[in-house]
Amino acid sequence: MKRISLEQLLKPYQNENYAGQYRRIRGLLDSGRIRPVKASGTNGKTPVLYREYWLAEEQKNYEELREELMYQLVPLLSVDYYLNHLSIYEQDRKWVLLLNTYLKERRELLEHQESVNERSFEIWNREKFLSREQGKKILKRCGLELDLLNVYGTSEPLSYYSHTRDVPQNLLILENKDTFYSMRRHLQGGNETILGERIKTLIYGAGKRIWRSFQDFELCVESYMKAEGNRIFYFGDLDYEGIGIYESLAELCRDSREILPFVPAYEAMMKKAGQREDLPETKEMQNRNIREAFFSHFTPEYAGAMRRILEEGKYIPQEILNISDF
Numbered sequence: 001m002k003r004i005s006l007e008q009l010l011k012p013y014q015n016e017n018y019a020g021q022y023r024r025i026r027g028l029l030d031s032g033r034i035r036p037v038k039a040s041g042t043n044g045k046t047p048v049l050y051r052e053y054w055l056a057e058e059q060k061n062y063e064e065l066r067e068e069l070m071y072q073l074v075p076l077l078s079v080d081y082y083l084n085h086l087s088i089y090e091q092d093r094k095w096v097l098l099l100n101t102y103l104k105e106r107r108e109l110l111e112h113q114e115s116v117n118e119r120s121f122e123i124w125n126r127e128k129f130l131s132r133e134q135g136k137k138i139l140k141r142c143g144l145e146l147d148l149l150n151v152y153g154t155s156e157p158l159s160y161y162s163h164t165r166d167v168p169q170n171l172l173i174l175e176n177k178d179t180f181y182s183m184r185r186h187l188q189g190g191n192e193t194i195l196g197e198r199i200k201t202l203i204y205g206a207g208k209r210i211w212r213s214f215q216d217f218e219l220c221v222e223s224y225m226k227a228e229g230n231r232i233f234y235f236g237d238l239d240y241e242g243i244g245i246y247e248s249l250a251e252l253c254r255d256s257r258e259i260l261p262f263v264p265a266y267e268a269m270m271k272k273a274g275q276r277e278d279l280p281e282t283k284e285m286q287n288r289n290i291r292e293a294f295f296s297h298f299t300p301e302y303a304g305a306m307r308r309i310l311e312e313g314k315y316i317p318q319e320i321l322n323i324s325d326f
Contacts, residue, residue, distance in 0.1 A: 001035075001054040001055065001056060001057070002054070002055045002057055003037065003052060003053075003054060003055070004034075004052065004053055004054075004055045005051065005052050005053075006025070006043060006049055006050065006051050006052065006053065009024075009025060009028070009034070009053060009055075010024070010025070018045060022047055022049065025049055028053075032056065033055070033056055034053040034054060034055050034056065035053060035054045035056075036050035036052075036053055036054075037050060037051075037052040037053060037054060038050060040052035060087070060090075062086040062087075062090070065086050065089055065090060065093070066083065066086065069082055069083055069089065070083075072100075073096070073100050074100055074103050074104050076103055076144070077096070077099070077100060077103070077142045077143065077144070078142055078143025078144075080143070081141045081142075081143070082096070082141065088141075092134075092138060092141065095124060095129075095134070095135075095138050096138060096141075096142065098123060098124050098125070099123055099124070099138065099139075099142065102122070102123045106122075109122065110148070110149065110150045111150070112150070113150045113151065113152055114150070114151055114152075115151060115152060115153075115154050116130050116131050116151045116152070116153055116154070117130070117131060117154075118151075119149050119150075119151045120135060123149075130146075130149075130151075158203055158204075158213050158214075158217070158221060159180075159203070159204040159206075160201055160202060160203040160204065160221070160225075161180075161184045161187070161201065161202045162200060162201040162222075162224075162225070163187045163188075163199075163200050163201065163202075164200050165222070165224040166200060166224075167224050167227035167229065167230065168227060168228070168229030168230050168231070169198075169200035169201060169224070169227075169230055169231075170197060170198055170199050170200060170201075170230070170231045170232075170233065171199070171200070171201040171202075171203060171225060171230060171231070171232045171233070172194070172199045172201070172202055172203065172232075172233045172234075172235060172262055173203045173205045173210060173232065173233065173234045173235070173249075173259070174202060174203065174204060174205055174235055174236070174318070175205050175206075175207055175210075175234075175235065175236030175237060175242055175245060175318060176207075176236070176237070176317075176318055176319065177204060177206070178319050179235070179318050179319065179321070180202055180203075180204040182321075182322055182323045182326070183199070183202050183323075183326060184202055185323055186323050186326045187199070187202070191326070194264075194265075194326050195262075195264035195265055195268055195325075195326060196264055197233075197262070197264055199233075201225060205234075205236070205245070207241075207245065208245055210245065210249055211245075211248060211249060211252060214249060214252060214253060217253075230257075231258075231260070232257060232258070232259045232260070233259070233260050233261065233262040234246045234249065234250075234259055234260070234261055234262060235261070235262040235265040235266070235318060236318055237315060237316065237317050237318050238266060238269055238270075238306060238309065238310075238315055238316040238317075238318075239282055239283070239286065239310070239315035239316070239317075240282065240286040240287060240288045240290055240310060240315075241283075241286045241287065242315075242318075243290045243294045244287055244289070244290050246259075246261060246293075246294055247290060247291055247293045247294055250293060251293075260297060261294055261297045261298075263297060263298060265318070265321065266298070266302070266306070267298075267302060268321055268325060269316050269318065269320055269321060270302060270305060270306065270316070272320050272321065272325070273309075273316045273320060279309065279314040279315065279316060280314065280315060280317070281313055281314060281315075282310070282313050282314060282315045283315075295307065
């Protein structure tokens with residue numbers, strides 16, 4: 001019900017005399033289209049009319065939409081939600097019908113896996129409909145799981161520099177861009193080792209993005225990088241977040257390969273930090289839920305010293321090392 005004034009109701013009939021206007025209002029009252037708001041008071045005329053009314057909004061006839069849901073959609077689509085929310089179906093109808101047409105006429109395309117954006121465009125002519133718009137909501141309302149569409153997610157490709165393609169070789173993942181560039185320059189300058197270790201490939205991890213990138217490691221790198229016998233190391237900031245990135249990555253990959261902290265780099269950080277009077281304070285809002293996996297690769301002396309730095313609310317950025325240290 002919508003509240004409306006007598007003046008608004010009479011607007012279409014403003015050229016009629018009061019008797020005619022009264023008959024118009026009485027007709028609306030008798031048909032049930034309006035009801036008086038008695039608390040609004042009367043207009044002071046004879047015959048009397050109230051100053052405000054409740055206007056009954058017309059109910060849409062959704063029978064055609066109900067018929068469409070029940071008899072024109074493929075059985076794979078559940079219609080229960082939309083039958084109970086026909087006004088929402090009216091809004092979603094365009095997208096549901098496109099999905100229905102796809103499943104009815106082109107379902108064999110689902111046998112071949114495609115990226116999320118590719119499948120989204122194939123069905124709805126919008127490449128971001130699944131990833132950023134209401135595609136997942138439409139699937140849920142139709143009782144479908146995303147798995148039915150046989151899609152895969154895409155991540156940013158790994159950025160890496162390979163000094164040689166020899167195998168087996170050591171690969172080093174670096175959390176931050178500056179260290180990646182500096183170590184690359186070091187190798188390009190004719191050096192064979194980094195802090196005493198032969199490193200042939202550097203990978204830019206870009207912080208937490210490395211988790212997603214490494215899920216596609218087998219698909220997005222050349223064969224020599226995943227050859228049997230290769231060893232993979234990780235080097236990042238000595239803070240809760242950097243250690244957490246390493247531990248999560250090692251856990252993610254534990255069934256396929258071992259990833260180890262690059263111990264010589266962390267030890268070099270500690271030695272250089274010992275020459276400074278003060279260290280920067282740990283950034284706020286870091287997740288401090290780290291385990292023992294990282295520290296277990298160091299001697300008790302180094303592990304204890306690193307823990308003390310963290311407990312004092314300090315950290316060591318990997319940028320403490322530069323090209324002169326490698």
